[in-house]
Amino acid sequence: MxxxxxxxxxxxxxxxxxxxxxxxxxxxxxxxxxxxxxxxxxxxxxxxxxxxxxxxxxxxxxxxxxxxxxxxPDPAYFQTNRVERHRAAALTLLREGKAYPCYCSAEELDAKRKQAEREHRRPVYDRKCRNLDFPSDLALPDKAAGRNYTIRFKAPLDGETVLEDLVKGRMVFQNADLDDWIIIRSDGSPIYNFASVLDDADLRITHIVRGDDHVPNTPRQIQMFKALGFEPPAFAHLxxxxxxxxxxxxxxxxxxxxxxxxxxxxxxxxxxxxxxxxxxxxxxxxxxxxxxxxxxxxxxxxxxxxxxxxxxxxxxxxxxxxxxRPVAQLAREVTPFIEKRGWPIPGDDAWLEKMVATLHERAKTLDELAEFASFYLKDDITIDAKAAAKFLKPEIAAPLRTLAAEIDSIEGEFSAAAVQQVFERVLAKFNFKLGQLAQPVRVAITGGTVSPGIYEVIEVLGKHRTVERLNSAVKLTEQRA
RNA sequence: GGUCCCAUCGUCUAGUGGUUAGGACACCGGCCUCUCACGUCGGGAACGCGGGUUCGACUCCCGCUGGGAUCACCA
Incomplete structure (x- = not known):
């Protein structure tokens, strides 16, 4: 099957x-x-x-x-479209004596339940109406027509119902512990438990897979499958x-x-x-x-x-x-997250891919990726105050200015390798170690102390924007002086 | 309270009578290094308790404890 x-x-x-x-x-x-x-x-x-x-x-x-x-979109798969089927099935159960009308009011039931709880008894329906006689042509409830009763399932009084669960194993329920549950409300509408069984049966579901919060309902449903004349499906409760x-x-x-x-x-x-x-x-x-x-x-x-x-x-x-993920695909997928922020993308697809490549192993989600790309996209970057205080000191102004000039004079391909060569010259001139220059530059062009490798950041940012940011950083150091 | 279910590191889990109880996330430390990551190497960390069964129990049985689900004219 x-x-x-x-x-x-x-x-x-x-x-x-x-x-x-x-x-x-x-x-x-x-x-x-x-x-x-x-x-x-x-x-x-x-x-x-x-x-x-x-x-x-x-x-x-x-x-x-x-x-x-x-x-x-097939309407047949919406439960609300099936209430007539549910009601018809309930009527059949009624005719067959497998269900019966219950005239107890909700208030009455509620009072009994509370009473039972107080006395530490099981709060189940007492089957008061189970053996009442009712006309063989009794219609289903309909409040408007004054038929103000519910329909209950006539559940077996003894024996046991076994659930061979595919994940939980065998579970045995005593039928005596189960009561006669309502299948049709007094307004004529079917109860979920009833509708669900009928739908699964009609859909010829072979395996019901669901959360284990449904386990307590399962023996009732198994009984209902049988009452309806269907073989119960297999169950897997997760x-x-x-x-x-x-x-x-x-x-x-x-x-x-x-x-x-x-x-x-x-x-x-x-x-x-x-x-x-x-x-x-x-x-x-x-x-x-x-x-x-x-x-x-x-x-x-x-x-x-x-x-x-x-x-x-x-x-x-x-x-x-x-x-x-391939960078090209990432670039495509991150775009909506950039647009959501209202940030411009100052370059073509190839540029965007280059940008994404630098962030590739630093972001854990597309949303983060977009967020981290902030300094590549916006020109009005905000310089972190603490970072500026630590790295944009007056004595860094000269090296920064020199670097800006050197970068500005790069001819030919503006590549990370070219940038690196410039860095090495400036480093030698000022007798700096890379770290002494890289961090201030990082703060100057990204606004913070954390970013991808400085050469690749500069390559992606481009000559013009890099030089501009370096120059405004120089101004900043002079203001601080 | 009744019924039913569950129980290995903090978390997700492997394990089906004999293992130094394995892996993953997280955490901690080393290395790499221009920052942060990535990567890499290493570390701490668990069988809830008590009885059985057995030559031998994380593994099987029972009890206890603990946790959970559910008990509607909700779905």
């Missing part, structure tokens, strides 16, 4: 790191087995669902390369992704959405690689291409315990992918 797995996000906000990880594993599993990956939109929470969230999440998925074989403090990853842990990293200048390769290695491993290997991930992925290699999201390792992976 062909593998069919799915990812079913709710478009109620940004796509969460922990969430996509489950989706990624479902995707990897499908691709590994040459199966079908399905994207279903669980948008039944109309209050919080939005078109914007949906588009953003789809963009995230496309960015990560998690392509789907079935799903949006452990949670936690924040540094050990609590489930949430907004207060900082950036936890895919879009935050996408916009933060991270590469999809890094994100994919990081997410895959969080909870899954393949020996000692750390770096995986997408194809390797697909080739090696197996639930048997997934850990059973929750993992802490480590932004620093993600950053390291991103750096790895950045280092091995």
């Amino acid at each position: 062909k593998v069919r797995s799915r990812f079913a996000p709710s478009p109620t906000g940004s796509l969460h790191i922990g969430n996509v990880r489950s989706g990624l594993f479902a995707w990897l599993f499908a691709r590994h087995h040459g199966g079908v990956f399905i994207l279903r939109i669980d948008d039944t929470d109309r209050e919080r669902s939005s078109k914007e969230s949906l588009e953003e999440q789809l963009d995230d998925l496309r960015w990560l390369g998690m392509d789907w074989d079935e799903g949006p 452990p949670q992704v936690l924040g540094p403090d050990g609590s489930p990853l949430s907004k207060r842990h900082g950036a936890t959405s895919v879009v935050a990293y996408r916009e933060g200048g991270y590469f999809p390769e890094a994100m994919l690689n990081y997410l895959a290695r969080l909870g899954w491993s393949h020996g000692d290997q750390e770096i995986f291409s997408k194809d390797e991930l697909i080739q090696f992925f197996d639930f048997a290699d997934c850990g059973k315990s929750a993992g802490v999201f480590n932004p620093e390792k993600l950053l390291w992976l991103n750096f790895h992918y950045l280092k091995e």
Whole structure:
């Protein structure tokens, strides 16, 4: 049987790191087995669902390369479009005696629950309405029509429900511990747990891959698959992704959405690689291409315990992918991050590539790369006060002036090698060591004490801009004198 | 509280009865060096506790402790 797995996000906000990880594993599993990956939109929470969230999440998925074989924009893959199917199935269950109407009010139920908690009893539905007689042609709830009841699933009272989980192993649940849950609300709408089972069944999902927070619901769902006449699919429940403090990853842990990293200048390769290695491993290997991930992925290699999201390792992976990226590609990719800052690019593509090359092994993200390029792009650089105080002292004015003149007189190709020759002459003339001149020059032309090699910086900056900056630095030293 | 799950360096993990318990991130130090990085060499750092089983337990079993998930007319 062909593998069919799915990812079913709710478009109620940004796509969460922990969430996509489950989706990624479902995707990897499908691709590994040459199966079908399905994207279903669980948008039944109309209050919080939005078109914007949906588009953003789809963009995230496309960015990560998690392509789907079935799903949006096909309307059949939106849960809200299936409520009639859900209701019809509930009605069938009712007719078959596998479900029944419950006339208990929400308030009544709530009171009982609280009472049970006070008395340290299990806060489950007492099945008060289970054996009530009801007309064989009873219609589904409809508040407007005065049919103000809910429909409950008539769950088995004894026996056990077994979950053979692909990552967690065998779990046995006593049916006596499970209650008769509501499948249709008093307003006639289906409950997620019910809708979800029906959707998975109709979609012929063979493997449900999701977070292990769904485990407690699974025995009920297995029972529902059977009640509906379907063979339950296989399940793979993945452990949670936690924040540094050990609590489930949430907004207060900082950036936890895919879009935050996408916009933060991270590469999809890094994100994919990081997410895959969080909870899954393949020996000692750390770096995986997408194809390797697909080739090696197996639930048997997934850990059973929750993992802490480590932004620093993600950053390291991103750096790895950045280092091995061709400069031309990087130049293209960093452009939006420069434009975002409103900075000009004072040169052609070849120049931009040269610039990027000098920053290549110093920036860890595209965003950082853009930030570090500041002094190449803007002419109104700000000289760091502390750096100026330390390196732009009056006695450096003469060497700087000489250097400026020498650089200005370079004929022919303005290359790092040519610049180096000039430096050597000036160094000899003033009997300086390279460090004594390089740091002041660095401060003069970049505004700070940290930059790529001074010769290459000057080459990229060009003769004119270098000389100008050196001269204004000379003025600065004179002002300080 | 009920049900269920989990437990190797700070973090991600390898390990499936016999290993100096391995790798990676982070951290610390050396080298390289015009600064910062990169690179490179090296270092510290873990099997939660207690019982079994066994010639031998990180590995198997039980208990404890600790952590977590979930108990809605939310998804």
